[in-house]
Amino acid sequence: MLLQSETGSLLHQDHMTTIETLQGLEELLSRHRQPPAVDEALRERLRALAATLRAEVESHFAFEEGHLFPLFVSKGESGIVMMLTHEHRSILPMALRVAELAGQAAESGFDEQNWRDFRDTGTELVEREIFHIQKEEMGLLAAISALLDETEDAGLAEIYRRTVK
Amino acid sequence: MFGGAFMMGAKDRLLPPAIPFRFFATAIVYHLVAWGVLLGAADGLPGYQGGLGPVLAALHLITLGVLAMTAMGAAYQMLPVATRRQLGPAWACSLSWWLFAPGVALLSFGLADGAPWALHGGATLAIAGLALFGGLVAGNLMRVGDLPAVTAPVWVALASLLAVLVLAGLLIADVGQGFLPDRASLAAAHGVLAGYGFMGMLVMGFSAVLVPMFVLAPAIPDAQAKPVAAIAAMALLSGAVGALSGWSWLAGAGAVLGLVAALLYLRLQRRVLAARMRKRLEPFFRLLKGGWVMLPLSLLAAGLLALGLWPEVSAPLWGLLLVVGWLLSFATGILQRIMPFLASMHSAARGGKPVLLSQLTPPPVLTLHAGAHGAALALLLASVVLDSPLIARLGALCGLAGALAFAVFAIIMMVRYRAHHRSQ
Numbered sequence: 001m002l003l004q005s006e007t008g009s010l011l012h013q014d015h016m017t018t019i020e021t022l023q024g025l026e027e028l029l030s031r032h033r034q035p036p037a038v039d040e041a042l043r044e045r046l047r048a049l050a051a052t053l054r055a056e057v058e059s060h061f062a063f064e065e066g067h068l069f070p071l072f073v074s075k076g077e078s079g080i081v082m083m084l085t086h087e088h089r090s091i092l093p094m095a096l097r098v099a100e101l102a103g104q105a106a107e108s109g110f111d112e113q114n115w116r117d118f119r120d121t122g123t124e125l126v127e128r129e130i131f132h133i134q135k136e137e138m139g140l141l142a143a144i145s146a147l148l149d150e151t152e153d154a155g156l157a158e159i160y161r162r163t164v165k
Numbered sequence: 166m167f168g169g170a171f172m173m174g175a176k177d178r179l180l181p182p183a184i185p186f187r188f189f190a191t192a193i194v195y196h197l198v199a200w201g202v203l204l205g206a207a208d209g210l211p212g213y214q215g216g217l218g219p220v221l222a223a224l225h226l227i228t229l230g231v232l233a234m235t236a237m238g239a240a241y242q243m244l245p246v247a248t249r250r251q252l253g254p255a256w257a258c259s260l261s262w263w264l265f266a267p268g269v270a271l272l273s274f275g276l277a278d279g280a281p282w283a284l285h286g287g288a289t290l291a292i293a294g295l296a297l298f299g300g301l302v303a304g305n306l307m308r309v310g311d312l313p314a315v316t317a318p319v320w321v322a323l324a325s326l327l328a329v330l331v332l333a334g335l336l337i338a339d340v341g342q343g344f345l346p347d348r349a350s351l352a353a354a355h356g357v358l359a360g361y362g363f364m365g366m367l368v369m370g371f372s373a374v375l376v377p378m379f380v381l382a383p384a385i386p387d388a389q390a391k392p393v394a395a396i397a398a399m400a401l402l403s404g405a406v407g408a409l410s411g412w413s414w415l416a417g418a419g420a421v422l423g424l425v426a427a428l429l430y431l432r433l434q435r436r437v438l439a440a441r442m443r444k445r446l447e448p449f450f451r452l453l454k455g456g457w458v459m460l461p462l463s464l465l466a467a468g469l470l471a472l473g474l475w476p477e478v479s480a481p482l483w484g485l486l487l488v489v490g491w492l493l494s495f496a497t498g499i500l501q502r503i504m505p506f507l508a509s510m511h512s513a514a515r516g517g518k519p520v521l522l523s524q525l526t527p528p529p530v531l532t533l534h535a536g537a538h539g540a541a542l543a544l545l546l547a548s549v550v551l552d553s554p555l556i557a558r559l560g561a562l563c564g565l566a567g568a569l570a571f572a573v574f575a576i577i578m579m580v581r582y583r584a585h586h587r588s589q
Contacts, residue, residue, distance in 0.1 A: 019381065019442045026445070083513070090518045127521050130381075130443065131509070138378045146249065 005148060006157040007068070008141040014060050014164070015133045021052040025098075026126045035115035038105055046106040050099040056129075057095045059164040061088045067159050068144070075147050080139060087132045094125045180241055182511050184258050188238025189504055191266050193575050195230025196497075196568045199223050200541075202277070204561035208554040210545065212477045213484075215352050217340070222277035227488055228359060229269045229291060235496045236367050237261065237298050239503065247315055247374045250308040253301035261301070265294025281341055288337040292330050299326045314390035318370035321398045325362025328405065329355060353408040353416075357467075360487045361423060362401045365460075368495055369394065369430055375499060376434060376453075380441035385433050393433065397426035407471065416471035424464040431457055448528060451535055452498030459490030459542075481549045489542050489564075497538065497571060501531055504575065508582045517589035525581050530574045537567030 024045065028036075036042065065088065069081040101118040110118065148156070203210070206219030213220050245252040252258075272287025274280070303323055306316050332355040339345040373385045404419025406412075434457065438446075463486035469479040505525040513519035544560030547553070 015381075016442060023444055086513060087519070124521065127523055131519075131522065134378060134381060137381055 004145040005141070005153045007148070007153050007160060008144045010157055010160050010164075011060075011064075011144075012137065012141060014056070015137060017052060018056050018060075018129065019133060021049055022126045022129055025049060025122050029119050029122050029126075032115075035110035035112060038109045043106045046102040050102040050106070053095045053099040053102075053125075055164075057092050057099075061092065063160055063164050064088075064140075067156060067163075071152060071156070072143070072147065077143065077147060080143060084132070084136065084140065087128070087135075091125065091128050091132060094121055094128065098122050098125050180245075180252075180255055180258060182507060184255060184262075185238040185242040185507065186504075187259075187262055188234050188241070189500060190575065191262070192231045192234040192238070192496075192500065193568075193572050195226050195234060195269065197565070197572055198273075199226035199230060200561060200565035200568045202226060202273075204558065204565055207548075207557035207561040210481060210557045210561075211549050211552045211554060213481045214476065215349060215480075217276055217279050219277045222273045224484065224488065225276055226269070226273050227493060228364070229265075230273070232364050232488075232492050232496050233295065234265070234269070235500055236364060236371075237265070239371060239499065240298070240302055240367070242503075242507065243371065243374065244302060244305050244315075244319075248305060248309040248312055250305050252305040257297060257301055261294045261297040263294075264290050264297065268292075268294055279340070284337050284340055288333060292334060295326060295330060299323050299330075313387045313394075314373040314385045315370045317391050317394035318366040318373075318397070321394055321401065322363050322366035322370065324398075325358045325366060325401060329359045329363050332358070347411065350409055350411055353470075354405045356484070356487075357404045357408055357419070358401060360492065361397075361404070364492050366394070366397060366401075368492070369397065371499070372430075372434060375503075377437050379443075379447065379502065380438060381443045382437045382441040385437060389433060393426055393429045396422060396429065400426050404467070404471075413471055413473055417468055420464050420468035420471050423467070424461055427460050427464055431460070447502065448531060448535070449498045449502045452494045452501075452538070455539065456491045456494035456498065459486050459494065463487040463491055478549055482546065485542065485545050485549065489545065494538065494542075497534070501526070501534075501571070501574065505578055508578060512582060512585055512589075520582060520585040524585070525578045527574060527577050530570050530577065534567045534570035534574065537563045537570060541567060 028042075028045070038046070065085060069085065072078070072081050098118065098121050101114055101121070104114065105118065144153070200223075202219055203223035206223060209218060209220045215221070241252060241258045268287050268290025270287070271283050272291050275283030275285075275287050302319065306319060306323075309316050332351055335345065336348065336351060336355060339348060345351055373390060376382070377384050400419050400422035402419075403415055403422055407414070407416025407419050463483060466479050466483035466486050470476060470483050505522045508525055509519050509522055541560050541564035544556050544563060548555075548557035548560055
């Protein structure tokens with residue numbers, strides 16, 4: 001990954017947080033075949049999971065689609081924008097669903113049905129989102145460095161700080 | 166640098182998927198054929214010192230048919246993406262396959278049978294295919310000035326390829342003529358430059374892109390990558406000149422320098438893994454790690470051979486550690502990851518969800534391949550040390566079982582990919 005741009009560094013930090021969350025989710029899902037009892041520690045974990053997933057979906061994706069991608073399109077790089085936007089469309093409902101199920105479980109625990117739903121959707125989300133982040137880390141961040149000048153980079157970083165963090 | 170950039174300026178830089186997959190499919194077929202031929206010729210492996218015959222044919226089916234074929238497909242797909250520069254017209258990439266794929270078959274038949282028409286015809290086609298590949302890659306690299314971690318080792322690989330092709334041409338022309346004063350020395354230099362130079366340096370260059378991408382780690386800093394490529398280049402020069410001239414001290418120095426370069430390269434790879442964001446390593450890393458262990462061991466065997474110690478054991482041991490232990494482990498490891506990766510990338514072409522890698526990849530089959538590959542290597546090494554044709558046959562049988570498993574993996578992957586494609 002190339003982190004020569006300020007915007008790229010900020011997006012990278014977001015990816016680190018998301019990867020950590022997804023790996024925690026993956027570990028939780030692989031450790032329990034049956035619905036786990038929700039104790040205080042797991043409750044906190046589920047709440048954090050729901051919060052991070054929503055942040056990724058609502059602010060990170062929105063920043064990219066609302067501010068970064070239009071700049072790419074204006075420079076003729078519509079291929080990468082189409083691909084990543086397309087992936088956002090498939091990841092977004094999945095992430096919201098996992099966040100919703102995690103939030104529900106934090107309040108009232110897991111039963112057979114919602115655990116199965118949480119496990120199946122969560123497993124697919126982990127794979128799709130990590131594959132997506134791989135592409136962003138290795139493609140998008142390099143592209144930001146290659147395509148944006150310093151002024152554009154600084155402007156985007158400022159918008160990021162106002163709208164995401 | 167691969168995934169997202171994969172789509173950047175796609176019309177200019179992305180080849181049709183049929184081109185890399187044609188190379189990969191051919192490599193999988195030659196993988197099967199190579200182990201099949203070796204099974205038939207396994208009795209000749211312990212104590213093998215070179216010379217025409219089915220063992221040499223099996224060796225070239227692996228080095229050219231599997232390793233070089235995989236490297237060509239991967240380079241055509243990866244280099245334009247990594248360097249963000251165009252790589253040749255698609256028809257030229259296709260032409261290199263049309264020259265190289267039948268050339269390998271014909272040359273391998275000639276190496277097994279000794280038929281001059283097959284040797285000369287096959288070598289001409291294979292050399293033409295590789296020369297075209299080298300030209301296309303050189304054309305791409307000449308437009309790149311900002312990626313030395315990738316370009317420096319790949320330039321060394323291309324220089325090695327040029328020397329390998331010249332030496333190969335001389336060795337083939339010498340068959341039946343006998344004009345070479347020391348054929349064995351020339352063959353040794355050819356082996357050093359082909360294994361460590363052409364393939365090894367391509368592995369070093371590709372590792373700088375692929376390994377950080379798969380584990381989500383920072384790229385290898387250019388300042389650390391360039392000295393490793395420089396030491397490796399000195400090692401290659403020393404090893405090849407030492408082998409050609411018969412100066413064993415120089416060949417031995419080449420092995421030592423090579424060991425230094427290999428350990429520095431492995432240290433860089435270890436740092437990449439230590440800094441990774443993705444903590445769970447995917448199963449294909451067992452083959453990469455196995456290959457990384459075999460690389461320095463192969464150089465130790467090369468050192469013994471350079472010093473003339475136990476050549477009846479150290480020569481076949483060196484070949485096995487280098488070709489099967491390091492390069493084939495690495496190539497099949499990378500192949501089992503990039504084929505589903507590319508298939509997944511292309512699966513969303515109609516606008517649906519891209520197919521999941523886990524849906525394309527059958528883990529038990531790949532576990533079988535890895536186990537059989539490891540067993541094959543262990544048994545073949547044991548057969549050389551114990552001078553046992555029976556153990557060599559068992560080793561080749563394991564290799565064939567592994568190659569079959571790998572072919573089944575590829576077939577399952579394509580069937581699942583097509584099912585997903587039809588459902589979109």
